[in-house]
Amino acid sequence: MALLITKRCINCDMCEPECPNEAISMGDEFYEIDTDRCTECIGHYDTPTCQQVCPIDNTIITDPLHIESNDQLWEKFVVLHPAG
Structure with a gap:
């Protein structure tokens, strides 16, 4: 499941530098x-860092149009961060 930033976003700039996959941009x-870069931080952290640092509750949610299993997110992580 990729994540989605809703219109509740206040453009505080907290999430973008925290994303290990460089999936967040203005x-x-x-x-x-x-959505092609978001792994919900699988491979990096236990929980999505963007959700952790966002000061507004329920601003970053699961994207209902991009539902992915944990296995799919791991596969995406491997493609984005190949060993070596």
Whole structure:
């Protein structure tokens, strides 16, 4: 499951530098998450860091249009961060 930043985003700049996959960038109005790069921090942390640092509750949620299993997220992590 990739994550989604909702319109509740206040553009505080807390999430973008914390993303280990560089999946977060500024969109037209607020920050956005690239679903091709988001692994929900699998391979890096136990929980998504963007959700942990976001000061507004329920701003970063599971993207209902991009549901992925933990295995799929691990596969994405391996592609994004090949060994060596």
